[in-house]
């Protein structure tokens with residue numbers, strides 16, 4: 001018999017409803033199994049490791065990995081797939097880019113780390129990429145391209161999930177050079193990755209405004225059409241405003257600023273010899 005509801009319970013319910021005042025996200029339909037994501041991602045990441053120069057600097061790698069890990073731990077239950085293994089590597093090139101492979105491998109260019117104004121902006125990029133993985137956007141996109149069987153799709157995805165110049169380098173080494181067939185995510189998936197990314201950030205203790213700021217920072221870099229990351233992740237419309245609006249709704253769980261590790265990483269990046277451009281990496285590869 002519930003005649004009198006205790007005040008504390010009402011307070012609890014109110015708090016809970018405030019916490020859940022956020023834009024609902026529903027993963028798109030997908031005819032692949034999560035295990036397929038893992039397999040595709042594993043194949044693609046073997047290509048990446050072979051074709052792109054990864055930065056072998058423990059301090060930088062562990063800082064990026066710890067930001068990533070914090071975000072991964074904040075993925076909402078309904079989007080965490082047991083089979084997925086998130087990993088974070090830094091590609092030692094100057095171009096501003098980042099990409100995620102199905103099932104969890106995530107790569108951030110050194111140029112992206114150097115462009116970020118603070119840790120929150122790096123968290124913004126990673127949260128966005130993590131969201132594409134968690135929502136299984138790569139295989140969801142392949143689901144829509146019905147004329148390819150999964151075996152065919154594998155090669156295409158390898159080039160396409162990465163996209164652009166980086167994707168070209170990687171897919172040159174693969175059996176199926178289907179090029180731009182799956183090159184970019186559409187606006188719908190971009191909006192989803194922005195929204196879920198903001199929610200993951202807040203749960204992880206990062207102010208989601210950091211993601212909106214990162215898009216601003218990258219637009220400022222705008223020489224010759226802007227960084228590749230922006231063309232691979234096209235603006236779904238009013239991006240800055242939409243992320244900011246979402247951010248306003250989200251209570252940040254124990255907010256954190258720049259960590260000492262982040263500050264040390266920035267100093268470390270300054271001291272390392274300059275990274276080559278993706279173009280230079282591609283040319284060197286073709287000479288081999």
Ligand SMILES: [Zn+2]
Pocket residue numbers: 128132185189190193232233234
């Ligand atoms: Zn995106």
